[in-house]
Amino acid sequence: MDMHAPAFATHDPLRVRNLTRRFGENTVLDALNLDLAPGSFTALLGRSGSGKTTLLRTLAGLDEAPHEARLDLPRPAAVVFQEPRLLPWKKVWQNVVLGLPSAGARRRAAQALTEVGLDHRQDVWPATLSGGEAQRAALARALVREPRLLLLDEPFAALDALTRIRMHALVLDLWRHHGPTTLIVTHDVDEAVLLADRVLVLDGGRIAADIAVDLPRPRAHADAGFAALRRRLLTELGVDQQEAA
Amino acid sequence: MPDTQVAAAPRQLAPRASATTAPARLPATARKPAAQRWRRFASPLVLVVLWQAASMAGLIPPRTLAAPTTVLASTWELIETGELPYHLLVSLGRVLTGFTLGVTTGAALALVAGLSRLGEEVVDAPMQMLRTMPFLALVPLFILWFGIGETPKIALVALGATFPVYLTLFAGIRGTDPKLAEAARVFGLDRRGLIRHVILPGALPSALVGLRYALGSAWLSLVIAEQINATAGIGFLINDAREFLRTDVIVVGLVVYALLGLGADALVRLVERRALAWRPGLLKA
Ligand SMILES: Nc1ncnc2c1ncn2[C@@H]1O[C@H](COP(=O)(O)OP(=O)(O)OP(=O)(O)O)[C@@H](O)[C@H]1O
Ligand SMILES: [Mg+2]
Numbered sequence: 001m002d003m004h005a006p007a008f009a010t011h012d013p014l015r016v017r018n019l020t021r022r023f024g025e026n027t028v029l030d031a032l033n034l035d036l037a038p039g040s041f042t043a044l045l046g047r048s049g050s051g052k053t054t055l056l057r058t059l060a061g062l063d064e065a066p067h068e069a070r071l072d073l074p075r076p077a078a079v080v081f082q083e084p085r086l087l088p089w090k091k092v093w094q095n096v097v098l099g100l101p102s103a104g105a106r107r108r109a110a111q112a113l114t115e116v117g118l119d120h121r122q123d124v125w126p127a128t129l130s131g132g133e134a135q136r137a138a139l140a141r142a143l144v145r146e147p148r149l150l151l152l153d154e155p156f157a158a159l160d161a162l163t164r165i166r167m168h169a170l171v172l173d174l175w176r177h178h179g180p181t182t183l184i185v186t187h188d189v190d191e192a193v194l195l196a197d198r199v200l201v202l203d204g205g206r207i208a209a210d211i212a213v214d215l216p217r218p219r220a221h222a223d224a225g226f227a228a229l230r231r232r233l234l235t236e237l238g239v240d241q242q243e244a245a
Numbered sequence: 246m247p248d249t250q251v252a253a254a255p256r257q258l259a260p261r262a263s264a265t266t267a268p269a270r271l272p273a274t275a276r277k278p279a280a281q282r283w284r285r286f287a288s289p290l291v292l293v294v295l296w297q298a299a300s301m302a303g304l305i306p307p308r309t310l311a312a313p314t315t316v317l318a319s320t321w322e323l324i325e326t327g328e329l330p331y332h333l334l335v336s337l338g339r340v341l342t343g344f345t346l347g348v349t350t351g352a353a354l355a356l357v358a359g360l361s362r363l364g365e366e367v368v369d370a371p372m373q374m375l376r377t378m379p380f381l382a383l384v385p386l387f388i389l390w391f392g393i394g395e396t397p398k399i400a401l402v403a404l405g406a407t408f409p410v411y412l413t414l415f416a417g418i419r420g421t422d423p424k425l426a427e428a429a430r431v432f433g434l435d436r437r438g439l440i441r442h443v444i445l446p447g448a449l450p451s452a453l454v455g456l457r458y459a460l461g462s463a464w465l466s467l468v469i470a471e472q473i474n475a476t477a478g479i480g481f482l483i484n485d486a487r488e489f490l491r492t493d494v495i496v497v498g499l500v501v502y503a504l505l506g507l508g509a510d511a512l513v514r515l516v517e518r519r520a521l522a523w524r525p526g527l528l529k530a
Contacts, residue, residue, distance in 0.1 A: 060431055061431075062427060062430070062431060077431075078431070078432070079428075079431050081424070081428065083424065085424055085425055085427075085428035087425060087429070087442065087443060087446070088523050088524070088525075089446040089447070089449075089523045090442070090446075090523075098429065098432050098434065098442065099429065099432040099433035099434045099438060100433070125522070125523040126523075127523065127524070127525040141432065145432070145433075
């Protein structure tokens with residue numbers, strides 16, 4: 001039995017066909033195709049400037065997709081950015097329910113903040129939160145919307161190693177409870193292998209590698225198979241093994 | 246002089262706030278700097294005593310400057326006869342009307358220019374041109390246009406308040422963090438929600454600095470405006486006293502101007518502390 005599959009995964013798959021994005025002469029995404037299974041957890045790796053953020057923004061609906069592309073996207077979608085992007089003039093709980101109808105907002109905010117372990121910080125200003133707390137509030141803001149598509153763009157890059165470990169556990173936990181189709185952009189190969197069912201490498205404007213991660217959860221660096229996967233991904237990313245070692 | 250107020254405003258925010266965020270502890274925190282505060286008052290007090298002594302010794306003739314005791318006595322007299330309250334009300338009325346008009350105009354123009362491209366093209370260019378002109382130079386034109394009644398006085402005060410509010414609110418709106426706006430959009434805010442929850446609150450700190458600047462400017466305009474053939478108001482009181490060489494009454498008028506300016510500034514600071522409680526600088530209680 002698959003222990004780590006989310007509790008429910010009944011919604012539509014994500015399908016992208018023929019997505020091309022150009023900035024002037026620079027073709028960042030080149031007729032890209034992508035499929036994500038409902039409720040799956042996928043990591044997206046790629047060199048800096050390979051177009052990960054560009055792809056994520058299109059999936060989030062932040063950038064208009066060109067009309068020749070075909071997109072079937074689960075909705076609602078929620079995004080966690082690299083920075084928390086909380087409105088400093090709204091209390092934490094108000095940030096969490098920003099844009100939602102006010103009926104029952106307070107209760108929903110409290111519930112989401114409790115889930116990310118921030119119930120005691122509901123009524124403070126965002127400026128008083130630590131980096132990890134602010135990012136957890138951003139996660140709560142994403143989850144309170146019950147998204148079917150959860151997009152994370154290097155959400156833990158700015159956090160220290162210990163906080164990051166805690167956040168990994170939290171994200172997995174939330175994913176298991178809520179079951180959104182999840183795509184996380186990361187620079188960190190270990191993070192990708194720790195979290196995801198499937199790791200994609202973006203290169204040359206397309207998905208250049210698609211690797212399933214068949215390790216049981218919870219995962220640890222010492223697990224058999226972890227090192228091999230890690231090596232394989234580093235090769236895909238063009239990192240010389242001698243350098244990496 | 247208004248310029249220095251603008252430059253000083255943001256710096257003054259941080260230290261003042263500590264007392265407000267923890268009202269319960271106010272007596273304890275207020276006690277320590279009490280000695281310092283007295284020391285601050287000591288030197289002006291010494292100056293007043295010296296002034297009094299010089300007056301009594303005949304070193305400062307009353308024609309040049311009345312003695313502090315005379316000023317106090319005149320103040321009391323002016324209050325008792327109802328003269329001072331009357332002129333004060335007239336001046337306050339002018340400032341309030343003009344300031345409200347000016348702030349409303351400035352804010353409305355800033356919203357139009359800040360929130361739409363077309364608005365910016367139509368409004369901003371003329372505003373940027375006009376603001377380079379020292380607006381007090383408009384007095385002769387205002388007299389020609391509006392005569393010498395209340396209108397030119399109020400118009401001058403309004404004009405003095407319009408530009409600071411316009412410039413700071415416009416800059417504040419345009420300074421909206423695009424990352425915050427983007428996040429708000431992902432989370433379902435429409436244009437109205439964006440303006441209400443992101444753009445305007447983000448522009449508030451800048452706009453409040455502008456409001457303080459506008460107050461200083463409005464005050465200055467009032468002083469100038471009340472020199473124009475006024476028949477009432479603190480400025481009239483001063484001019485009238487000049488005719489009769491009443492330096493004591495002139496000093497009373499000046500002190501009233503100063504106190505009103507101080508009071509208004511304190512009021513805006515209070516608003517600032519309440520409205521900007523979220524600012525990192527204000528949070529260290
Ligand atoms: N708005 C834009 N205008 C012009 N060029 C852009 C824009 N956004 C992205 N680019 C370019 O597109 C390319 C891909 O950018 P993108 O941000 O998607 O990369 P990334 O894979 O997320 O990189 P990183 O890992 O450094 O975050 C880069 O060369 C970038 O300069
Ligand atoms: Mg990126």
